[in-house]
Amino acid sequence: MAWRSSGTTNQEMVNNLKRFGVIHSQAVEDGFRAVDRRFFVPQNRLDLAHSDQPLKEENIHISAPHIYGTALEALELTPDTGLSFLNLGSGTAYLSAMVATILGPAHQHLAIELRDDVIQHAHSSLARWGRLATKTATKVPPIEILKGNALFIDDTLGEARFGFDRIYVGAAVEKEDIQGIANLLRPGGILVGPVDDELVKIVRVSQASSPRPQPPRSIRGHPPALTNEFTMQVLSGVRFVQLSISPPLSVVIPSHVWDPSIHHRYPESFRKSCKAILLCSHAPMLQPLLPAPRSRINAASKLPRALWMEILSYTHRDWFAPPRSEEAFLRARLEEEQEATRRAQKAREDTETRLHMAERERDIYRTLALRWQSRLRAITRSGAAHLENADGDDPLIGVDDISQAASIALVQDPSLRMGGLRSMFRQFQQDSSEEEETASEAEGMEDVEQEAMEETENASQGSEETESTMAASPPASSQGIEARSQARTVSF
Numbered sequence: 001m002a003w004r005s006s007g008t009t010n011q012e013m014v015n016n017l018k019r020f021g022v023i024h025s026q027a028v029e030d031g032f033r034a035v036d037r038r039f040f041v042p043q044n045r046l047d048l049a050h051s052d053q054p055l056k057e058e059n060i061h062i063s064a065p066h067i068y069g070t071a072l073e074a075l076e077l078t079p080d081t082g083l084s085f086l087n088l089g090s091g092t093a094y095l096s097a098m099v100a101t102i103l104g105p106a107h108q109h110l111a112i113e114l115r116d117d118v119i120q121h122a123h124s125s126l127a128r129w130g131r132l133a134t135k136t137a138t139k140v141p142p143i144e145i146l147k148g149n150a151l152f153i154d155d156t157l158g159e160a161r162f163g164f165d166r167i168y169v170g171a172a173v174e175k176e177d178i179q180g181i182a183n184l185l186r187p188g189g190i191l192v193g194p195v196d197d198e199l200v201k202i203v204r205v206s207q208a209s210s211p212r213p214q215p216p217r218s219i220r221g222h223p224p225a226l227t228n229e230f231t232m233q234v235l236s237g238v239r240f241v242q243l244s245i246s247p248p249l250s251v252v253i254p255s256h257v258w259d260p261s262i263h264h265r266y267p268e269s270f271r272k273s274c275k276a277i278l279l280c281s282h283a284p285m286l287q288p289l290l291p292a293p294r295s296r297i298n299a300a301s302k303l304p305r306a307l308w309m310e311i312l313s314y315t316h317r318d319w320f321a322p323p324r325s326e327e328a329f330l331r332a333r334l335e336e337e338q339e340a341t342r343r344a345q346k347a348r349e350d351t352e353t354r355l356h357m358a359e360r361e362r363d364i365y366r367t368l369a370l371r372w373q374s375r376l377r378a379i380t381r382s383g384a385a386h387l388e389n390a391d392g393d394d395p396l397i398g399v400d401d402i403s404q405a406a407s408i409a410l411v412q413d414p415s416l417r418m419g420g421l422r423s424m425f426r427q428f429q430q431d432s433s434e435e436e437e438t439a440s441e442a443e444g445m446e447d448v449e450q451e452a453m454e455e456t457e458n459a460s461q462g463s464e465e466t467e468s469t470m471a472a473s474p475p476a477s478s479q480g481i482e483a484r485s486q487a488r489t490v491s492f
């Protein structure tokens with residue numbers, strides 16, 4: 001799949017991705033429409049901004065649009081669900097911008113990048129995209145970019161201890177490293193990234209039965225994850241730049257501290273719980289009477305609001321989220337697999353239809369070519385009888401091969417070459433038009449092909465001599481070839 005960017009807009013790029021089956025969900029389509037790729041490519045590559053190809057300028061790398069479309073579809077992003085997203089090797093932050101647009105403001109978005117110039121480019125691109133979004137009254141979700149090596153994340157501190165719902169890896173990693181990154185997933189979480197030369201999708205289906213080691217260490221060098229914890233699916237073959245191992249700059253993802261100013265970024269379950277707690281603050285509500293004649297009051301309702309503010313600052317964003325049962329998770333996975341099967345069945349049916357049409361078109365063209373060859377022989381036979389050389393001798397005396405005779409006839413008489421061939425082309429064009437309009441043409445195709453093949457067997461030995469002689473013929477022969485090309489273009 002490839003299209004050039006000359007005159008191509010962001011809308012046309014999205015249409016191409018849909019036409020080639022890269023984009024299926026409406027959320028991913030909206031993400032592509034909202035984020036223009038021109039903001040994130042190097043300035044001297046703006047003419048290729050919407051071409052389906054990777055771009056590179058020094059340390060600035062950006063993948064082809066269809067790779068981003070495939071990754072976004074595999075991440076299964078649902079708007080306004082409060083998911084936490086981690087982008088390892090975020091690069092230009094193009095995919096981060098689309099993920100942030102799809103998920104909305106009530107989600108946690110973190111990115112890790114190693115090189116300073118790339119981080120600066122990402123901040124500049126996000127700022128320009130944010131200014132455009134402000135003009136269109138679109139609320140830009142926050143994206144926090146941290147400096148560090150994505151292979152050396154301390155998974156015993158900060159947000160890494162709680163895990164993430166979605167992870168994308170923007171550079172190729174080795175098989176022994178992807179297991180440590182997969183351990184950062186929560187149960188039900190999805191990881192998409194290139195492992196060696198394959199783009200894979202990893203889903204964590206359960207929690208590890210054994211606790212993590214207590215000594216702090218990076219995710220690099222973790223033992224392989226248990227096979228029953230993860231499922232892996234290969235999406236496509238890819239070629240990514242390798243995720244850098246050096247310098248081994250460790251990174252600790254800091255925990256977010258709740259504050260009223262960022263309250264709107266938290267999930268709905270957290271916001272509702274905070275609302276209920278604060279509404280109960282200082283409420284004159286009495287506890288129900290117990291069997292014993294002793295009255296009690298709700299001590300929590302007597303706590304001052306400032307104290308609740310301090311308490312909430314120690315909670316995590318998922319503190320009030322109801323636990324998801326394994327049955328509910330498996331039911332959701334079953335529905336997703338059924339939907340994927342339906343899409344695969346539809347794609348197979350479309351492919352079979354296109355194959356049938358291509359085979360029928362191939363048979364039509366083959367029949368037309370055989371008739372063209374047969375009529376060319378008939379013309380050369382009728383014209384060869386009138387040819388004589390300067391001495392009055394027949395140049396075709398002693399020539400038994402029909403292809404060699406046709407070659408001599410075309411060289412000896414330019415009028416035959418132009419007039420006869422043109423009349424043949426005109427007749428062939430008329431016949432081919434009638435054949436395309438007639439539905440019964442396919443029924444007699446085998447008889448015509450058999451008749452033409454019998455004639456072809458008699459002329460197969462001199463085909464190479466004919467091609468070389470016509471290639472060396474005078475300029476009139478080139479005009480005949482050009483007329484043949486024009487006739488084919490009009491007929492087909």
